[in-house]
Amino acid sequence: MKIAICQFNPIIGDIQGNKRKIIEGYKKGIQNKVDLVVFPELFLCGYPPLDLVEKKEFRNALHKAVEEIAYQTNDVGLIFGSITEDEEDNIGTNVYNSAIFCFDGKIKFIQNKTLIPNYDVFDEVRYFESAKSVDVFEFKNERLGISICEDIWNDADYWKHRRYSIDPVKILFDKGATIFINISASPYSYGKRFEKYQMLKKLTTDDKIPLVYACTVGAQTDLIFDGASFCFDNNGRLNLLGKKFEEDFLIFDTNENYPEIQNVESSYEEEVISALILGIKDYANKTGFKKALVGLSGGIDSSLVTYLAVQALGKENVHVVMMPSIYSSKGSIEDSKKLIRNLGISSDEISIQPVVDVALMQLEKSFNNKSEDITEENLQSRVRGLYLMALSNKHGYLLLTTGNKSEIATGYATLYGDMCGALAVIGDVYKTQVYSIANYINRNEEIIPNEIIQKAPSAELRPNQTDQDSLPPYELLDEILKLYLEEQKEKNEISKIIGNEEPVKKVLRLVDLNEFKRKQAAPVLRVSKKAFGYGRRFPIVQGWRK
CATH class of the missing domain: 3.60.110.10 (Carbon-nitrogen hydrolase)
Known part of the structure; x- marks a missing residue:
């Protein structure tokens, strides 16, 4: 037949x-x-x-x-x-x-x-x-x-x-x-x-x-x-x-009679790049968006999302905005500009500092002289979210969020700040995998600047901040997360595999505490067997691990 x-x-x-x-x-x-x-x-x-x-x-x-x-x-x-x-x-x-x-x-x-x-x-x-x-x-x-x-x-x-x-x-x-x-x-x-x-x-x-x-x-x-x-x-x-x-x-x-085919799957990097490009392209086409917007920080996550958006929609349909603060390094801006040149995309540079300063001044009395804490850091991220949503509304951009799976898992992202957007492009890609994909993209020529790949990850919300101030090294963090999220292992099992209970307790606590953020997050493009979203349903209010 x-x-x-x-x-x-x-x-x-x-x-x-x-x-x-x-x-x-x-x-x-x-x-x-x-x-x-x-x-x-x-x-x-x-x-x-x-x-x-x-x-x-x-x-x-x-x-x-x-x-x-x-x-x-x-x-x-x-x-x-x-x-x-x-x-x-x-x-x-x-x-x-x-x-x-x-x-x-x-x-x-x-x-x-x-x-x-x-x-x-x-x-x-x-x-x-x-x-x-x-x-x-x-x-x-x-x-x-x-x-x-x-x-x-x-x-x-x-x-x-x-x-x-x-x-x-x-x-x-x-x-x-x-x-x-x-x-x-x-x-x-x-x-x-x-x-x-x-x-x-x-x-x-x-x-x-x-x-x-x-x-x-x-x-x-x-x-x-x-x-x-x-x-x-x-x-x-x-x-x-x-x-x-x-x-x-x-x-x-x-x-x-046909010759037999035996190779059905390519490398993780090649497959996932193709999957995410299709995810962006179809979301835009099927919802009527023509252009995408990314907040470009000079970090590897936003750089990867920008690259994927260009492959999906074309360089003429991707716009990025750099939003420096007093804590942004000169390198972050220069690295971002290098990526912009490499990809041939349009961009804006808008400082968040004037709005942050005015907001802090307006809130000073209501803060009642309490010392600075994460509130001030989140305020910066939320001002960036304000800018991004305004540009999205004004120009009809599809706003793409840039958080990876490791960050979304542990809550290392700001609700109504960098979590603003319609689609979480790399929300099912761990940080270590982000690096692997970036290196794959650069296998023949430098597209994502090497300076971005080599620098220590940082949210740049306070002086000399790095991600590892708050999180275990990403190699360890991602191993714990995979065992917990994808293999459904619990603290004792994971601790035995890792050989150290303390980081396991910390990571699992962060995952559980931040369920409320994930319930309000943008849809995550699914590329693993257990992604955040509809396929993983846990209660926000629960007492399993106090």
């Missing part, structure tokens, strides 16, 4: 726009004389649609669009993801995450998703019912075993611990499937693609059945979808790999 995979980029809620993409992809498949055209999971509504699913008018519009798409089909099959309803059932939501199979002008078959995930960033149990049956569908002398994303992540031969008692793919195999088709919208995190490759290779090797794994691509607020659709033959060999982080149109002929 000759199958086209439309690895396209939908917009959540844009039913008409997504419908056009489905029809265009289908027509392209016809032109290429394929038997079947396949689109990813919930493509018609975009993934994840969240509470849009609860709107009856939204579901009705989807049903109408499904019928309009089906009507335009001929003898070439079309599979795409959408939402369906069971009006006769009066128990549960009666709403399903479905793969819809159309040809000859009609909907011929619907396979609903069986395994409904409810962990990390997934909350599908809130909206969807599980399929009542799993069936194969005969089409052009093949028996198609159609599944949806999570349905294929429960192979008993691959997973030591399974989340579900049912294996939909095993049912399809037992019912005589000759080709597996899985439509997917699986959010990206580094390392996940290789894990998918190993899992699907094991499945197709054992079952001796070819597989089409059609993945969506694009960014939806904080979630990034990397594409990289897979096509395996019946010997477990990867035949085709879709483009990473961009749209693609693949044609897979199950009767053709």
Whole structure:
């Protein structure tokens, strides 16, 4: 069978726009004389649609669009993801995450998703019912075993611990499937693609059945979808790999011999740069922003965010503002100007000191002669936030925040100050990883000035300040954070690994104390298996660790 995979980029809620993409992809498949055209999971509504699913008018519009798409089909099959309803059932939501199979002008078959995930960033149990049956569908002398994303992540031969008692793919195999088709919208995190490759290779090797794994691509607020659709033959060999982080149109002929593909994932630095660029680009394009704004401090974080914004939107669409105070070093300004020249972007330099001085004077009486503390430091950051928000409002800039994961974790950021902005670009990238990415960017030529990479990190909110005045060295801090945030280890376990309890106690306390900040932070582009935001939910008020 000759199958086209439309690895396209939908917009959540844009039913008409997504419908056009489905029809265009289908027509392209016809032109290429394929038997079947396949689109990813919930493509018609975009993934994840969240509470849009609860709107009856939204579901009705989807049903109408499904019928309009089906009507335009001929003898070439079309599979795409959408939402369906069971009006006769009066128990549960009666709403399903479905793969819809159309040809000859009609909907011929619907396979609903069986395994409904409810962990990390997934909350599908809130909206969807599980399929009542799993069936194969005969089409052009093949028996198609159609599944949806999570349905294929429960192979008993691959997973030591399974989340579900049912294996939909095993049912399809037992019912005589000759080709597996899985439509997917699986959010990206580094390392996940290789894990998918190993899992699907094991499945197709054992079952001796070819597989089409059609993945969506694009960014939806904080979630990034990397594409990289897979096509395996019946010997477990990867035949085709879709483009990473961009749209693609693949044609897979199950009767053709292909050279085996074994390298599916690049280095951490290359992958994450591509993911973050896509995250910025899609957030801007899908929300209508043309230009981005970054507060450029002369530090490595804001420099990296500026570089990524330029790659995403073009140098003519990125503006930076330097906002020195009396504590800003001459080097910070000069380093920033060097980066500005290297990237060819526009900039402003506006001192915060006059506003800080007036604010302190106005507050002097109300401060009641209390000695200086973090209040005065935060005031400087909040004046910078004031400037950034004003420029964003006046010029329609998309304001990007520059805090890294290490800072966001420990609260080393000022609420309503440097946390102002619409999108946290590197909020899922630890400080040590920021350095690694910066060095990767500079591998052929100096783009981010070496002076910025080599200087001691500092917020420059008091004389001779460095980050390590308040935090452990970043190598140690990041190791503790990874163990706590991503591996869910607790104080005693981490202390045993680290060999020192004191920094562990301090770091874990900082993480817990600053949950309130993260609840008010900009959405974080997700590139790890456990990012801040929707996928990590902890109470602000709690007594677990006093």
